[in-house]
Amino acid sequence: MAGPEGQSDHVVFEQVGLAFGRRPVFSGLNLAFPRQKITVVMGESGAGKSTLLRMIGGLQRPDRGEVRVAGESLADLDETALGRVRRRLGMLFQNGALLDSMTVFENIALPLREHTEQSEEEIRRMVHQRLRDVGLGDVDDLLPGELSGGMLRRAAFARSIVMAPEILLCDEPFSGLDPPNVSRIEALIVHLNRNLGLTVIVSSHHMASSLRMADQLCLMRAGAAISGTPAGLASSQDSTIANFMGEDGVSYLAGLQDQPSAGDPS
Amino acid sequence: MKAVVGGLGRWVTESIAGLGEMTIFAGRIVRALWVPPARGALIRSALFDSGVLSLALVCASGLTVGFVLGLQLYNTLSRFGAEESLGTAVGLSLIRELGPVLTGLLVAGRAGSATTAEIGAMKATEQLDGLRMMAIDPVHFVVMPRAVALTLVMPLLSAVFVLCGIGGAYLIGVELLGLDSGSYLANLENAIQFREDVLQSLVKSLVFGLLLAWIATWRGFSCAPHAAGVSRATTSTVVTASVCILLADYALTALWAV
Ligand SMILES: Nc1ncnc2c1ncn2[C@@H]1O[C@H](COP(=O)(O)OP(=O)(O)OP(=O)(O)O)[C@@H](O)[C@H]1O
Ligand SMILES: [Mg+2]
Numbered sequence: 001m002a003g004p005e006g007q008s009d010h011v012v013f014e015q016v017g018l019a020f021g022r023r024p025v026f027s028g029l030n031l032a033f034p035r036q037k038i039t040v041v042m043g044e045s046g047a048g049k050s051t052l053l054r055m056i057g058g059l060q061r062p063d064r065g066e067v068r069v070a071g072e073s074l075a076d077l078d079e080t081a082l083g084r085v086r087r088r089l090g091m092l093f094q095n096g097a098l099l100d101s102m103t104v105f106e107n108i109a110l111p112l113r114e115h116t117e118q119s120e121e122e123i124r125r126m127v128h129q130r131l132r133d134v135g136l137g138d139v140d141d142l143l144p145g146e147l148s149g150g151m152l153r154r155a156a157f158a159r160s161i162v163m164a165p166e167i168l169l170c171d172e173p174f175s176g177l178d179p180p181n182v183s184r185i186e187a188l189i190v191h192l193n194r195n196l197g198l199t200v201i202v203s204s205h206h207m208a209s210s211l212r213m214a215d216q217l218c219l220m221r222a223g224a225a226i227s228g229t230p231a232g233l234a235s236s237q238d239s240t241i242a243n244f245m246g247e248d249g250v251s252y253l254a255g256l257q258d259q260p261s262a263g264d265p266s
Numbered sequence: 267m268k269a270v271v272g273g274l275g276r277w278v279t280e281s282i283a284g285l286g287e288m289t290i291f292a293g294r295i296v297r298a299l300w301v302p303p304a305r306g307a308l309i310r311s312a313l314f315d316s317g318v319l320s321l322a323l324v325c326a327s328g329l330t331v332g333f334v335l336g337l338q339l340y341n342t343l344s345r346f347g348a349e350e351s352l353g354t355a356v357g358l359s360l361i362r363e364l365g366p367v368l369t370g371l372l373v374a375g376r377a378g379s380a381t382t383a384e385i386g387a388m389k390a391t392e393q394l395d396g397l398r399m400m401a402i403d404p405v406h407f408v409v410m411p412r413a414v415a416l417t418l419v420m421p422l423l424s425a426v427f428v429l430c431g432i433g434g435a436y437l438i439g440v441e442l443l444g445l446d447s448g449s450y451l452a453n454l455e456n457a458i459q460f461r462e463d464v465l466q467s468l469v470k471s472l473v474f475g476l477l478l479a480w481i482a483t484w485r486g487f488s489c490a491p492h493a494a495g496v497s498r499a500t501t502s503t504v505v506t507a508s509v510c511i512l513l514a515d516y517a518l519t520a521l522w523a524v
Contacts, residue, residue, distance in 0.1 A: 059395050083401035090399075097396035099388075111400045163400075 010035040010167055010199040011056055016065035018051065025051055027223040029065070033201055033216070038193050039227075040210040041203040043220030049203035050094050052220070053169045056201065057091050058082040070166070087115065090165030094172050096156035098144040104131075105140040108159045115163065130158040135184050149176040157185065161192065167199045168192060174206040182206065186213055288484050291405075295483070298403065298410040305411050312415035316377035320423060323376055324369060328427035331364060332356070332434020339435075340443055352445060353453035356435040361458060361467045365428035367515050370474035373416070373423060374507040378482040381412050382503040385486025386496035394487075409487060413479040420475025421468045428467070470518055474511045481507045 011033040018026045025048045033039045041049050054060040055067050058074045067074045069085055077085065098107045108127045112118055118126070131137065134154040144152055153176060161168065173189070174182045186209045192198045193213075204210045210217070211230055218227040228236070335356050343349045385408060388394050394404040432454065439445040458464065482503045489499035 054395075057395075057399050059398060079398075079403070082398075083403075086399050087401045091396075093392050093396060093399075095391060097392040099393050099396070100391070110402070114400065114402055159400075 008035050009033060010070060011201065012066075012068045013052075013055075014066045014068070016055070016062045016067060018048075018055070018060070018062045018064075024223055026062070029224055031218060031225050031227060033199065035199050036193065036197050037215035038189065038200040038202065038213050039216040039218055040214040041201065041218045041220060041225075042205070042210060043203075043225075045205075047220040048223075049220060050171050053091065053171050053201065053203060056167075056169055057086060057089055087163070088166045090160035090163060090168045092153070092157050092160040092168075092170040092173055094175075096144065096152045098152065098156055098159065100144045103141050103143055104136075104147070104155050107144065107155065108162050111159070111163045126162065127158075130162050131155070133161075133188055134158045135181060150178065150181060153177065154181065154185070157188075164196070165198065167201070170200065170202045170204075172203055172205065174204055174209055182209055189213060287488070288480070291484050291487065292480055294405045295410050295413050295480075298406040299414070301403075301406060305406070308407070308411035309414050312411045313419060316373070316381065316412070316415045317419035317422065320373055320376045320419065321426065323372055324423045324427050325430050327368065327372055328365075328430025329434040331368065331427075332360075332431035332436075333438050335359065335364075335431065336435035336438025336443075340439055340445075349439075349443075349445060350449050351453055352435065352439045353450040353455075354457035356439075357432060357454040357458050358463065360428045360431040361463050363515070363519075365431065366424045366467055366471040366474060367511065369424040369427045369471060370420065370478065370511040370515075371508050372427075373420060373475075374478050374482075374511065375504050377416060377419070378478045378507050379500045379504050381416060381479075381482040382486040382489070383496060383500045385409065385412070385483060386489040386499050389487065389489060390491045390493065390496055392491075405487075409483045413483045416479035416482060417472065417475040420478065421471045424467065424471035466518075466522060470515065473514055473518065477510050477514060478507045481510065 009032040013029050013031040016026050016029040016031075017024070031052075041052060043049055051060055055062060055074075056069060058067075058069075058077065061075065070088060072085060074082065074085070098104070099110070102110070105127055108130060109123050112123045112126060131139065134157050136151060136154055136158070139147065139151065139155065144155065147155060153173065157170070157173060160170070168189075170189070173185050177185065189200055189202065190213050193200050202210070202213075214230055216227055217230050217233050218225050219233070226233070226236075336352065339355045339359075340349055340352055343351055343355065385394075388404075388408060394408065397404045397407055436447075436450060440447045440450055485499040485503045485506070486496075489495045
């Protein structure tokens with residue numbers, strides 16, 4: 001499935017630098033997000049996770065360096081051409097970003113109405129399917145302002161996947177969710193990735209879920225990133241990794257690392 | 267001294283850059299008018315927000331201004347024994363000046379500020395970015411319908427204001443002070459030229475509407491993405507639009523007078 005060298009990375013950051021005023025957020029960031037894998041981006045608050053996702057969507061342009069999505073360098077694209085790229089992306093914003101003048105149903109139906117010729121019946125079916133996927137029923141006629149925080153995030157999640165994107169960007173999909181819904185969203189992300197082949201990039205503080213579903217982990221700190229497989233990071237001697245993950249994370253990772261040998265039949 | 271000159275220089279360059287961005291923004295709105303889909307439903311709902319919701323304010327203000335004009339002009343005119351001309355004086359001052367200008371200021375305070383606040387809040391909560399991520403142009407989806415609505419409601423509300431004002435002055439002059447109803451109306455009708463007065467009045471308020479639409483949507487669209495930024499932008503809309511409306515009023519009046 002994955003093409004020749006370099007094609008296997010869906011999103012690539014090359015020497016990306018960005019500063020807000022005099023405060024640098026990224027300096028020489030190099031990162032690759034493999035196609036059809038789940039990458040979890042971690043890092044303390046303010047490390048630049050949301051900014052990273054916004055750059056993939058072309059909402060934030062880097063000062064230096066290059067961001068390539070599906071082989072296209074975003075720097076060369078104007079707003080119209082970016083629209084073409086964005087139609088292959090689904091994005092869950094950290095605060096949902098649903099249009100607060102429209103009902104939940106209309107919010108989720110909006111991209112379908114704008115970009116497809118589907119009948120009202122098909123749209124209705126599709127929207128309800130997505131709402132069921134995220135565990136919401138009977139919220140059609142509510143305004144986003146009438147939802148709870150967790151419901152709002154799940155409705156926004158439904159909107160981000162309704163167009164069947166190739167790349168799904170999720171900014172903290174688990175924050176504010178109760179444990180059953182964390183499992184539900186986690187399972188949904190894994191399903192989208194394993195069965196529908198989406199490339200998923202998630203930013204999260206939720207250690208357990210992140211470690212369970214990640215094919216690749218990416219740790220942001222001091223304007224750069226360390227990335228690797230969960231097992232690979234666990235065996236690294238870098239103390240910042242251990243510091244960030246805490247004891248739970250490290251022991252979980254250590255467990256992961258032991259598994260292959262433990263389960264080895266030979 | 268150096269600091270003052272530097273500050274002035276920076277202010278001038280920033281103002282020019284700001285005007286440039288505003289011009290590009292206006293171009294984007296105009297282009298959005300021709301790009302399908304036409305956004306009829308969104309324009310209708312914006313017309314409701316800016317127009318219908320401003321109606322009560324405009325009617326009440328028009329009526330009150332009519333009362334005041336009736337009293338003031340009656341007193342002044344009666345010194346010359348010309349109180350019969352009350353209809354002429356009230357009609358001309360309302361149609362030519364007070365209607366468009368006061369409506370412009372009222373709508374800037376009511377609907378212009380609301381438009382800025384709404385677009386600004388959508389920016390602050392990433393709703394505009396959300397639209398962009400869905401490959402929907404926020405200028406086409408959010409800005410253009412509101413700009414069209416603000417532009418269109420201005421002449422309509424100004425006409426309502428003028429009618430209410432004439433009615434208010436009628437109540438004072440005829441019902442309260444005992445002028446002859448027929449002569450009030452006949453004077454009014456004789457004095458007013460369609461082309462000279464009514465059409466110019468409508469063109470004036472259309473220009474005010476365009477100015478307000480441009481300023482209000484731009485201030486919202488370009489505001490700093492947080493609550494304080496939105497509130498600054500909202501204040502700035504009312505101040506800037508009011509000053510621009512008054513300046514444009516003078517410019518148009520002077521233009522037509524020569
Ligand atoms: N529009 C902006 N203007 C100025 N500074 C910004 C802006 N957006 C982000 N920053 C700065 O960039 C840094 C990274 O912000 P970002 O929102 O990406 O962090 P984050 O990793 O998502 O944090 P959190 O986990 O709290 O969501 C922060 O230090 C923040 O102050
Ligand atoms: Mg964030």
